[in-house]
Amino acid sequence: MNDTLHQLHCFGCGARIAGAEAQPDFRCVHCGDLFEVEYPGWGKRDGHDRPNPGALKWLWRERRCSSEAVDRSGVWRFRELLPILDSFGDVVTLREGNTPLYHLKRASKALGIDQLYAKHQGMNPTGSFKDTGMTAAMSVAKERGFEWVACASTGNTSAAMAAYAARAGLRCLVLIPEGKIAWGKLSQAMDYGAVTCQMPTDFDGCLRLLTQVVKEAPIYLLNSVNPYRLEGQKTPAFEIAEAFGWNVPDHVIVPGGNLGNSSALGKGFRELHELGLVARMPRISVVQAAGANPLVRSFKEHHATALEPVEAHTRASAIRIGNPASWRKAARVIQDTGGWCLDVSEAEIAIAKAEIGAEGLGCEPASAVTLAGLKKLRAQGKIASGETVVLVLTGHTLKDADYTINFHRGTLLKEDEIAGLEAEIAGLRRDAVAVDATPAAVLATLKGSVR
Ligand code: F0G
Numbered sequence: 001m002n003d004t005l006h007q008l009h010c011f012g013c014g015a016r017i018a019g020a021e022a023q024p025d026f027r028c029v030h031c032g033d034l035f036e037v038e039y040p041g042w043g044k045r046d047g048h049d050r051p052n053p054g055a056l057k058w059l060w061r062e063r064r065c066s067s068e069a070v071d072r073s074g075v076w077r078f079r080e081l082l083p084i085l086d087s088f089g090d091v092v093t094l095r096e097g098n099t100p101l102y103h104l105k106r107a108s109k110a111l112g113i114d115q116l117y118a119k120h121q122g123m124n125p126t127g128s129f130k131d132t133g134m135t136a137a138m139s140v141a142k143e144r145g146f147e148w149v150a151c152a153s154t155g156n157t158s159a160a161m162a163a164y165a166a167r168a169g170l171r172c173l174v175l176i177p178e179g180k181i182a183w184g185k186l187s188q189a190m191d192y193g194a195v196t197c198q199m200p201t202d203f204d205g206c207l208r209l210l211t212q213v214v215k216e217a218p219i220y221l222l223n224s225v226n227p228y229r230l231e232g233q234k235t236p237a238f239e240i241a242e243a244f245g246w247n248v249p250d251h252v253i254v255p256g257g258n259l260g261n262s263s264a265l266g267k268g269f270r271e272l273h274e275l276g277l278v279a280r281m282p283r284i285s286v287v288q289a290a291g292a293n294p295l296v297r298s299f300k301e302h303h304a305t306a307l308e309p310v311e312a313h314t315r316a317s318a319i320r321i322g323n324p325a326s327w328r329k330a331a332r333v334i335q336d337t338g339g340w341c342l343d344v345s346e347a348e349i350a351i352a353k354a355e356i357g358a359e360g361l362g363c364e365p366a367s368a369v370t371l372a373g374l375k376k377l378r379a380q381g382k383i384a385s386g387e388t389v390v391l392v393l394t395g396h397t398l399k400d401a402d403y404t405i406n407f408h409r410g411t412l413l414k415e416d417e418i419a420g421l422e423a424e425i426a427g428l429r430r431d432a433v434a435v436d437a438t439p440a441a442v443l444a445t446l447k448g449s450v451r
Pocket of ligand 1: 153154155157158224255257258259366394
């Protein structure tokens with residue numbers, strides 16, 4: 001870990017410490033809040049460590065043609081903006097990042113927004129955006145000589161951590177809420193060799209427990225309270241800006257769970273702006289599931305000055321989180337960029353997910369809250385037709401195949417959840433049909449299919 005170029009800055013009381021001084025739970029000893037990585041050299045105009053925007057843009061593009069693993073990673077390609085390691089030669093990478101930005105043709109048309117895109121973070125090596133953060137924090141863990149790493153998870157963090165730990169040759173411990181994570185994700189943790197503890201509690205309970213465990217044993221905590229995770233997770237902001245020729249979109253819409261990702265993307269865009277790589281920030285909006293919406297409530301009831309934990313319920317299990325750790329950081333991002341914080345119902349999530357599926361992209365339910373949220377913002381007149389919008393799709397559709405199959409079979413949602421939306425849902429469902437094994441039966445099925 002390179003302690004000369006970066007320091008940790010407490011988000012609550014402003015205390016500054018060296019990276020090596022961080023507590024095992026990454027909480028500030030003075031106020032209990034979380035840290036952000038800060039690069040003091042960047043603040044000095046013409047300072048030796050201040051990156052040069054023109055040179056960086058050229059260098060980052062050139063690296064796309066390189067055959068070096070560190071250059072082919074969509075995180076480490078931008079390493080000048082995350083100088084956290086002593087040596088980039090030993091990064092733990094699976095060639096994460098460099099994910100596609102797709103035009104959403106059907107949704108564009110339906111919503112009357114020409115420039116509507118999906119940044120598909122589900123196209124990362126383990127199928128979620130967590131890989132971009134894991135390569136960064138796992139590389140720090142390895143450099144610092146840890147043997148064990150650990151996380152509490154709703155599934156994707158554990159899948160990513162297990163893969164990167166295996167690549168790094170480290171052991172890993174996963175705490176998950178029993179019966180509450182998607183099979184695809186659990187299978188990944190098993191496959192990559194994690195020690196997986198299923199516990200009779202929720203995600204928030206798992207994280208609370210793990211915080212105690214890491215204080216008693218030399219285990220490196222890899223939840224997004226670890227500020228180095230967020231350094232990796234800020235890089236999709238760089239990719240988005242680069243894809244638009246260093247003109248940022250008007251809106252970026254992100255799902256909200258533990259709220260690390262929205263914080264990280266906000267930090268990424270803020271740094272690009274402060275360093276003069278882009279002229280402005282996009283509005284960043286966070287969408288939660290209505291049954292797991294503590295940040296939405298915090299905005300409504302306390303102007304985001306306090307957050308009361310909720311008992312979380314949603315089928316979008318990735319964001320079934322009632323006491324998000326990074327809520328203050330995310331609230332600041334929304335406020336500073338003029339974005340919104342809103343929630344969407346279970347039926348709205350399911351419909352949006354099916355619509356993203358019908359674009360040939362697919363995503364997991366938690367990712368679909370972005371399109372559901374966009375529809376609401378558009379209906380409220382908060383997003384104009386000429387504006388450019390990027391939805392951040394956080395996970396791959398195969399992560400939670402049960403959810404998709406149940407939707408198409410009509411067994412996902414309860415009657416009271418779909419009241420008034422029956423026709424819309426029926427138009428999206430594509431259940432498999434049992435057909436006789438004859439050409440005539442197959443052709444008859446084609447005739448009967450609607451588009
Ligand atoms: N989307 C997906 C697919 C996720 O897995 C998560 C979080 C989020 C969105 C929310 O991101 O927490 O940074 O606000 N999953 C974590 C996990 C909590 O354990 O895999 P966030």
